[in-house]
Amino acid sequence: MNKDQLFQSLSEQDATTLLELLRSAYDFLSHDDRHTIFGQYFKEMPPAQIDGEGLLADIEHFAAMSQDGVYYAPFMINSKNFMHVPNRKHNAVVPMENTQ
Numbered sequence: 001m002n003k004d005q006l007f008q009s010l011s012e013q014d015a016t017t018l019l020e021l022l023r024s025a026y027d028f029l030s031h032d033d034r035h036t037i038f039g040q041y042f043k044e045m046p047p048a049q050i051d052g053e054g055l056l057a058d059i060e061h062f063a064a065m066s067q068d069g070v071y072y073a074p075f076m077i078n079s080k081n082f083m084h085v086p087n088r089k090h091n092a093v094v095p096m097e098n099t100q
Contacts, residue, residue: 010018026034035042065071 010021013021026038029037
């Protein structure tokens with residue numbers, strides 16, 4: 001591929017086409033290459049502050065609810081229904097309430 005011809009053709013493309021090309025090229029780059037090429041345009045976000053007491057309270061709440069069986073649907077398994085999976089998606093995940 002001729003570099004001069006490629007960049008001449010690219011100079012005639014609109015911004016949307018060029019951004020799509022960059023998105024595609026990005027996926028083929030290694031982690032280090034991405035930082036070398038795009039690093040100057042990217043500002044890493046600092047890690048979020050963690051509320052240790054709040055996190056511990058959430059974990060303890062989840063553990064208590066889990067031990068009480070809140071996250072599990074009751075089931076009876078026998079030789080006739082062992083392959084049946086009930087359609088109970090609404091019982092699969094119970095959102096945690098903020099305990100703070």
